Amino acid sequence: MTMKVEEKLTRNAIKNAKESHIRLDQTICRTCVERPCIRLCPGRLYSQSEETGEMVVEFAGCLECGTCKIVCVRKSVSWEYPEGGFGVQYRYG
Amino acid sequence: MADDKLDAVIVGGGLAGLAAAYCLGEAGRQVLLLERGDEPGSKNVTGGRIYLSPIRPLLPGFFDDAPFERHVVKEALTMVDGRNTTLLSHVQDRWRHPPYMSYTVLRARFDQWFSTRAMEKGAFIVPRRRVDDLLWEDGRVAGVHAGGEEIPAHMVLAADGALSFMAEKAHLRQPLVPSRHAVAVKEVYGLDPGAIEERFGLDPGEGAAHLFMGSVTKGRFGGGFLYTNKESLSLGLVLGMDDLMRGSEEFDVLKQGSEQFDVPSLMEDFESLPEIGRYIKGADLKEYSAHIITEAGAGGLSRLFTDGMLVAGDAAGFALNMGVTVRGMEFAVASGVIAARVIDEALTKNDFSAQFLSLYEKRLRESFVMKDMETFRHTAEVLANPRLFTVYPACISSLLEAVFTIGEDPRKGLYRSAMDATKKHVGVWNAFKDFLSLRKI
Numbered sequence: 001m002t003m004k005v006e007e008k009l010t011r012n013a014i015k016n017a018k019e020s021h022i023r024l025d026q027t028i029c030r031t032c033v034e035r036p037c038i039r040l041c042p043g044r045l046y047s048q049s050e051e052t053g054e055m056v057v058e059f060a061g062c063l064e065c066g067t068c069k070i071v072c073v074r075k076s077v078s079w080e081y082p083e084g085g086f087g088v089q090y091r092y093g
Numbered sequence: 094m095a096d097d098k099l100d101a102v103i104v105g106g107g108l109a110g111l112a113a114a115y116c117l118g119e120a121g122r123q124v125l126l127l128e129r130g131d132e133p134g135s136k137n138v139t140g141g142r143i144y145l146s147p148i149r150p151l152l153p154g155f156f157d158d159a160p161f162e163r164h165v166v167k168e169a170l171t172m173v174d175g176r177n178t179t180l181l182s183h184v185q186d187r188w189r190h191p192p193y194m195s196y197t198v199l200r201a202r203f204d205q206w207f208s209t210r211a212m213e214k215g216a217f218i219v220p221r222r223r224v225d226d227l228l229w230e231d232g233r234v235a236g237v238h239a240g241g242e243e244i245p246a247h248m249v250l251a252a253d254g255a256l257s258f259m260a261e262k263a264h265l266r267q268p269l270v271p272s273r274h275a276v277a278v279k280e281v282y283g284l285d286p287g288a289i290e291e292r293f294g295l296d297p298g299e300g301a302a303h304l305f306m307g308s309v310t311k312g313r314f315g316g317g318f319l320y321t322n323k324e325s326l327s328l329g330l331v332l333g334m335d336d337l338m339r340g341s342e343e344f345d346v347l348k349q350g351s352e353q354f355d356v357p358s359l360m361e362d363f364e365s366l367p368e369i370g371r372y373i374k375g376a377d378l379k380e381y382s383a384h385i386i387t388e389a390g391a392g393g394l395s396r397l398f399t400d401g402m403l404v405a406g407d408a409a410g411f412a413l414n415m416g417v418t419v420r421g422m423e424f425a426v427a428s429g430v431i432a433a434r435v436i437d438e439a440l441t442k443n444d445f446s447a448q449f450l451s452l453y454e455k456r457l458r459e460s461f462v463m464k465d466m467e468t469f470r471h472t473a474e475v476l477a478n479p480r481l482f483t484v485y486p487a488c489i490s491s492l493l494e495a496v497f498t499i500g501e502d503p504r505k506g507l508y509r510s511a512m513d514a515t516k517k518h519v520g521v522w523n524a525f526k527d528f529l530s531l532r533k534i
């Protein structure tokens with residue numbers, strides 16, 4: 001009955017930048033066992049690609065909370081705010 | 094060159110930045126606020142409820158026509174133990190009469206209103222402009238870089254929120270580590286005002302603040318909230334990052350270790366509680382947001398000033414996460430106002446040295462901002478006690494079960510029931526230790 005997060009994200013107003021504001025260092029990710037980014041991202045935007053085994057982040061749905069930047073203690077995540085006027089625009093907040 | 098400089102540049106149009114812009118505008122200073130969102134407020138998330146008593150004296154009369162949602166007259170706390178719940182609800186008659194103690198608020202609307210007020214005072218507020226870096230001159234902060242331009246200023250105020258890249262660039266901020274932060278998710282549901290008032294038992298215009306603790310966080314530090322707005326409900330979870338990062342085995346007291354505990358699933362489980370379903374039934378999800386909260390209290394503060402720059406609001410670590418409730422908005426407004434006054438004095442004296450700016454910390458120490466942070470310094474430690482989020486709600490649930498159930502066996506006395514519940518769930522010695530630690534907060 002409850003809505004899945006993928007559908008919840010469609011309710012948000014987002015202006016997407018062309019380039020991702022989140023970059024991962026795959027050499028670091030390969031050595032990461034716990035992968036907290038997957039469980040802790042509130043948008044469920046992190047996943048491991050079945051084909052390549054690489055970590056993928058779907059930046060277009062990003063809520064700009066910064067959680068992944070903090071919980072990635074191995075420092076694979078380079079994260080900055082999207083350029084001014086881009087990214088999620090909360091209408092309620 | 095000195096003449097090309099603005100009096101002050103403010104990074105971030107949240108409550109701290111807007112309060113500072115308003116005051117500097119009022120003081121007749123040339124002040125520019127840069128905000129990366131489409132409008133001030135469009136990147137900001139709060140629970141939320143704002144307490145006005147601490148900040149009314151700082152900006153007398155200012156909040157009288159603010160677009161708040163509802164004044165809170167009803168406080169409720171639900172302790173959740175699996176599918177069993179215990180509800181405490183409290184109404185103070187005093188809260189029904191002005192001046193109201195606290196209001197629910199939606200930041201997109203509130204921050205835009207605040208920004209209009211600041212512009213009326215002469216502050217320049219430029220949205221859609223991200224500040225990329227600080228501008229340095231002779232080892233001191235001397236303005237900012239934004240969108241490829243250099244913007245020189247006598248003073249910079251970093252009011253850029255909990256992730257504060259500006260405080261980091263000036264080497265003022267504490268490192269961002271999971272143990273000092275919580276992640277919060279929030280949903281806004283559109284609902285007719287009449288339905289809100291009926292479901293929460295409120296008169297028109299009145300609001301409720303409903304908090305949830307216990308197994309909503311699967312035993313982890315944090316809690317849930319449900320606030321009534323004019324035409325919507327704000328529902329959310331606050332979750333300590335450190336606890337979330339650990340494996341589920343450590344939290345198997347609730348025998349829920351095998352369940353999923355990723356953040357989106359915790360939110361889905363929370364929504365599916367019958368206690369929540371009854372309020373959000375038929376309501377339409379309007380928005381899904383997330384934000385971090387700094388939670389280390391006074392221990393997690395950044396350094397507050399350096400040559401040419403001050404830090405205010407969440408950027409400075411001025412937030413208190415008490416598990417079920419979060420306070421930060423009053424601190425943001427107050428630190429913004431205090432920063433503006435110190436900047437105004439620095440401009441008058443033409444002294445932007447760290448030595449002079451230390452006045453800012455002194456003023457904050459004299460205000461409720463640092464006093465409250467100090468008072469609640471122990472809260473983080475005490476609240477880190479997992480029993481508070483696991484066994485106590487379970488204990489209360491068994492106690493009430495014992496009190497209200499009439500079965501075949503003869504009833505035990507209340508004292509026996511209470512001792513049995515305590516022994517079973519907590520252990521009397523632990524309960525006593527917890528009682529002692531709670532006296533600290």
Ligand SMILES: Cc1cc2nc3c(=O)[nH]c(=O)nc-3n(C[C@H](O)[C@H](O)[C@H](O)COP(=O)(O)OP(=O)(O)OC[C@H]3O[C@@H](n4cnc5c(N)ncnc54)[C@H](O)[C@@H]3O)c2cc1C
Pocket residue numbers: 081104105106107108109110127128129130133134135136137138139140141142143144222223224225252253254255258277278279329383384385386405406407408411412419420421422423425
């Ligand atoms: C879910 C949740 C519930 C909460 N509940 C409550 C509550 O009930 N009561 C309460 O008092 N507090 C609550 N808080 C805390 C409160 O929301 C914050 O303490 C408060 O918003 C801090 O205000 P601020 O102005 O310091 O920062 P923010 O409101 O975060 O504003 C920072 C601003 O800076 C902008 N910015 C950042 N970097 C840049 C840059 N480089 N260039 C340009 N602009 C930039 C951002 O876009 C943003 O507008 C809650 C927080 C959360 C997340």
Ligand code: SF4
Pocket residue numbers: 024028029030032033034035036037038055071072073074075076077
């Ligand atoms: S936590 Fe960091 S290192 Fe580990 S998988 Fe995620 S992004 Fe990579």
Ligand code: SF4
Pocket residue numbers: 022040041042043044045057061062063064065066067068069383
């Ligand atoms: S910032 Fe938040 S929403 Fe965006 S990818 Fe990181 S954890 Fe997910």
